[in-house]
Amino acid sequence: MKKSTRKVALISGASRGIGAAIAANLLANGWAVSLGCRSPEDVLVSDSENQLVCRFDAFDAATEQAWVDATLAKFGRIDAVVHNAGMMLPLSILEATDDEFDRTFDVNVKSPMRLSRLTWPHLQASGAGRIVMLVSLSGKRVKAERSSLYAMSKYAALALAHGLRKIGDADGIRCTAICPGFVATDMGTALTEVPAEKMTQPEDLAHLIRTVLELPTTTSIAEIPVNWTVEDNY
Structure with a gap:
């Protein structure tokens, strides 16, 4: 196993969407990336030396361990984790069944928690480990009944980010929650009639996330709310 110089x-x-934009931005700026996808065959590998694509399914914990193992086998290190995968069922907290609750929390909370555990020793070994949690503004306020189940999971994801930030402080591991409003992705455009060109673009978030990942350890940022428009407090 040869350790990556990147x-x-x-x-x-x-x-696709935000995750693909983050990968492209990091690759173009000197990083190596390991991409976890439910359909790896959908990803075009543009840099076989610095890009790895693995099957990852938040409903299947075994794929998380396999992904981490494959990453270490190829690159010999893990310096940052970007928890971007998420799901949104348009249900209120009174409408949702126990199964729908479990599925939402499996993807938005439990899988990021497990991946953080698995990668933690490697983030410690990095000396400047970084975690980014894509949370959403729904983790900071509830705007509609039928987004309340999603918001509940994102509040928990925000708490997870804060917990990791506290735990990692002594080892120089920094965790930041990125909290966007509508983003011009398949999910974002399906939820609103706002034109996609007016929304925050995935590339905007990718630029912001790389900035967070590359900041020195002397800079600890807990949250960054991002919105496509002016909203009270955000």
Whole structure:
């Protein structure tokens, strides 16, 4: 196993949208990337030396361990984890069944928690480990009944990010929650009639996330709310 001379970032949900934009930005700026996707065959490998694509399914914990193992086998290190994968069922907290609750929390909370555990020793070994949690503004306020189940999971994801930030402080591991409003992705455009060109673009978030990953350890940022428009407090 040869250790990569580039820093290595794991990115979940990286086959399209925000995840794909993050991967492209990092690759173009000197990083190696390991992409976790439900459909790896959908990803075009543009740099076989610095890009790895693995099957990852938040409902299947075994794929998380396999992904981490494959990343270490190829690159020999993990310096950053970007928890980008997420799901949204348009249900209120009173409408949702126990199964729908479990599925939402499996993807938005439990899988990022497990991946953080698995990668933690490698983030410690990095000396400047970084975690980014894509949370959403729904983790900071509830705007509609039928987004309340999603918001509940994102509040938990925000708490997870804060917990990791506290735990990692002594080892120089920094965790930041990125909290966007509508983003011009398949999910974002399906939820609103706002024109895609007016929304925050995936490339905007990718630029912001790389900035967070590359900041020195002397800079610890807990949250960054991002919105496509002016909203009270955000």
